Amino acid sequence: MAISELAISPGDHAGSQGEARHSGSAASPAFSLVIPALNEVNRLPKFLESAGAYLCETMESRFEIIVVDDGSSDGTDSMLKEWSADSPQYRFVQHPLNRGKGAALRSGLAAAKGNG
Numbered sequence: 001m002a003i004s005e006l007a008i009s010p011g012d013h014a015g016s017q018g019e020a021r022h023s024g025s026a027a028s029p030a031f032s033l034v035i036p037a038l039n040e041v042n043r044l045p046k047f048l049e050s051a052g053a054y055l056c057e058t059m060e061s062r063f064e065i066i067v068v069d070d071g072s073s074d075g076t077d078s079m080l081k082e083w084s085a086d087s088p089q090y091r092f093v094q095h096p097l098n099r100g101k102g103a104a105l106r107s108g109l110a111a112a113k114g115n116g
Contacts, residue, residue, distance in 0.1 A: 028113050029062050029063050029089070029114045030059060030062035030114060030115060031055065031063040031064075031114050032065075032112035032113065033063065033064070034068065035047075035051075035066065035108070036068050036101050036105055037068065037072065037076055038070045038072055038076075038104075039072045039073060039074040039076060040074075041074045041076045044067065044076065044080070045079065051065060052065060055089075061089065063114070064091060064112070064113060065091070066092075066093060066108045066111055066112055067090075067091070068094075068104040068105070068111075069092065069094045070095045070098050070100070070104040071099065077092075080092045091111065
């Protein structure tokens, strides 16, 4: 399960982030799950496995999980980059500095491609 990365600078606005780098089909997912995260290196892997398994059962492969690292200092960004190998359903947005939960959600929603 690869995680694509989209870095967001502190001055970026939700609509000006550009395209996340990721591989996969051009078809839009039916569902996007956005997860804001701050210093969650110990809890995210288990949660992502659980959420991914549930969505895979219920949505087949028509979903994406976007984790927004909101300036973590505990290695969350490294864990997300290395977490898995090859799944376009998992994407990663990074704020270099903590911008707050609302900004993290806006960034994740701006990156979302779900059509539902």
